[in-house]
Amino acid sequence: MRPRCLILICLLLLSAARPAAAQERWTLQWSDEFSGSAGNPPNPAIWTMEEGAHGFGGEELQAYTARPQNVSLDGHGNLVITALEESYGPVGYTSGRIHTRGKKEFRYGAIEIRAKLPSGYGVGAAAWTCCFGKGVAWPGCGERDIWEVFGADASRVVSSLVASSKLNEAVPVGQSESYYFPKGQDVTDWHVYRHEYVPARGKEPEEMRFYVDGTLYRRAKPEWFPGVWTFDRYNHFLLLNIAIGGDRPWGRPVPTTTFPQQMVVDYVRFYSYEAMPEQ
Helix, strand or coil: CCHHHHHHHHHHHHHHHCCCCEEEEEEEEEEECCCCCCCCCCCCCCCEECCECCHHHCCCCEEECCCCCCEEECCCCCEEEEEEEEEECCEEEEECEEECCCCCEECCEEEEEEEECCCCCCEEEEEEEECCCCCCCCCCCCEEEEEECCCCCCCEEEEEEEEECCCCCCCEEEEEEEEECCCCCCCCCCEEEEEEEECCECCECCEEEEEECCEEEEEECHHHCCCCCCCCCCCEEEEEEEEECCCCCCCCCCCCCCCCEEEEEEEEEEEEEEEEECC
């Protein structure tokens, strides 16, 4: 028998002796397809609209409102969050921020969002998860940024994980990675963003994954994170918003920044995870 044949047989025998690999099953648990009449608010059984103009921890310039001109359905199956340049009380901009706190919360699973995003100096659009306001101070509860748009850089989105420093629980520690769109595409086009958080499986530790249009561009595990990995301790809720200016990576608006700026969301879907033994 030729040596090559012997090697092939040995490899086949070793493969057969390995334990069955775990396969993943994702089951849709809830979704919002944003069907409804133009001007209506998003489903109140899922979403709460934030209101206020207090800078949100970073000297942001906008006031969030529950007005339809800032957050509403468009009548064509989309949610539209709109940032406007206008005088509103003490500020010069309005925008929208919605969240699922107390209504749709989760730990492990997958969030999938189809959306097109704004871009411009001073504009920061985000989809993220957290659990502040539930008795655990930020950053101790952890924050997962599924995407952030950094101002006028329309070529990429940034995913970040933020939690406490190992030396001081009140000090945030972050870890970010960017996805760069293929030539001819940018954040203002329709894209599908997906974030998965998978629990530990046997000897495999838990991990997070980040995708754009089905392309996996980032994985994260507890041993890779420089801070305290607290994401497995608390349920999170989802937030969608457009922020304007402040002490943020997207900077402040400039005379060439155009308004209105809009985030248009086709759907938000949440899937539960189950590890299935290979048959």
